[in-house]
Amino acid sequence: MRGWVFLLALLPMLAFAQPVTRDGVTLTQSQETRAEAIGDQLRCLVCQNESIEGSSAPLAGQLRMIIRQQVVAGDSSKSIMAYMVQRYGIFVLLKPPFMRLTWLLYASPFLALAAGFALFWLGRRFRAEPAAPLSAADRARLDELLR
Amino acid sequence: MSPLRRRLLFGIPLALVVAGGEGFYTILRRMQNNDYDPHALPSPLVGHRPPAFTLPGLDGMQGFANTDLLAPPQPMLVNWFASWCGPCAQEAQLLTQLAQAGLEIWGIAYQDTAPNIANFLQQNGNPYTRLAADATGLTAINWGVYGVPETYVIDKTGIVRWRYAGALTPDLVESTLEPMLKQYA
Numbered sequence: 001m002r003g004w005v006f007l008l009a010l011l012p013m014l015a016f017a018q019p020v021t022r023d024g025v026t027l028t029q030s031q032e033t034r035a036e037a038i039g040d041q042l043r044c045l046v047c048q049n050e051s052i053e054g055s056s057a058p059l060a061g062q063l064r065m066i067i068r069q070q071v072v073a074g075d076s077s078k079s080i081m082a083y084m085v086q087r088y089g090i091f092v093l094l095k096p097p098f099m100r101l102t103w104l105l106y107a108s109p110f111l112a113l114a115a116g117f118a119l120f121w122l123g124r125r126f127r128a129e130p131a132a133p134l135s136a137a138d139r140a141r142l143d144e145l146l147r
Numbered sequence: 148m149s150p151l152r153r154r155l156l157f158g159i160p161l162a163l164v165v166a167g168g169e170g171f172y173t174i175l176r177r178m179q180n181n182d183y184d185p186h187a188l189p190s191p192l193v194g195h196r197p198p199a200f201t202l203p204g205l206d207g208m209q210g211f212a213n214t215d216l217l218a219p220p221q222p223m224l225v226n227w228f229a230s231w232c233g234p235c236a237q238e239a240q241l242l243t244q245l246a247q248a249g250l251e252i253w254g255i256a257y258q259d260t261a262p263n264i265a266n267f268l269q270q271n272g273n274p275y276t277r278l279a280a281d282a283t284g285l286t287a288i289n290w291g292v293y294g295v296p297e298t299y300v301i302d303k304t305g306i307v308r309w310r311y312a313g314a315l316t317p318d319l320v321e322s323t324l325e326p327m328l329k330q331y332a
Contacts, residue, residue: 045293048186058258059293062284087291089191126152 190310202279230267234314239271246274
């Protein structure tokens with residue numbers, strides 16, 4: 001009985017210990033999780049709006065294999081991303097890095113906010129003066145017209 | 148409301164819409180004229196020598212390595228293709244014409260087999276001086292190849308000057324390739 005309890009207690013460990021095989025590479029569950037996290041950030045070059053992880057293109061399968069081989073070899077996620085950028089350029093990154101080509105993209109929300117404030121300020125500054133109150137003669141004429 | 152303010156309130160949004168429309172129209176017109184492709188990627192290999200590789204020959208022809216591309220006597224092409232690729236057959240005739248006009252073209256067969264390549268060359272002509280096989284497609288990944296056909300211009304110092312992903316067309320050869328070959332001759 002005690003043996004069974006012990007084995008049952010160990011059961012959840014299986015999820016971590018059991019090696020998985022994806023795209024021809026066998027790796028541990030935590031390595032697979034890291035590989036998926038990397039693949040999720042990379043664009044499939046063939047079907048350009050899918051991630052490497054989500055694409056069924058043969059090239060994406062090969063890149064998933066390369067990512068997993070490098071994860072098993074102990075390469076850092078950063079160096080695996082650099083490997084891809086070196087070959088395919090920054091377009092392979094689904095999230096573009098902040099650089100000379102992309103600063104306007106990242107700055108655009110702040111620029112839009114600044115433009116909004118500027119418009120608001122200009123609108124207040126140039127608000128038309130309220131019309132002068134009607135004179136007694138005007139009031140009498142208005143009453144006449146509206147009758 | 149002052150007349151100037153009225154004009155600005157009307158004019159500024161109108162100007163923005165006109166400028167946006169003009170931008171989109173330019174993009175569409177250039178896409179139609181084939182001088183802008185929103186899916187095209189700039190190749191990080193341009194400005195560098197191809198990465199290290201050694202590939203075996205195919206169909207009785209000599210294969211090659213990156214060291215064979217260090218100093219061609221004239222600018223040359225490296226053409227990635229496959230027998231299973233439709234656009235490759237489309238551009239084959241044009242490549243044969245270029246080869247007959249004296250342009251050196253070396254081919255790399257991407258993920259293909261010897262019998263299929265032999266068949267393809269018999270049907271479409273063989274423009275290649277040398278022909279290598281990248282059966283696994285792993286050398287292609289090192290070049291940043293993401294589909295076939297892809298064509299690379301290599302200058303006399305072995306540096307990649309241009310990469311085109313897709314089938315070459317006579318227009319493209321005239322507008323881009325020929326001036327580039329002259330420039331680096």
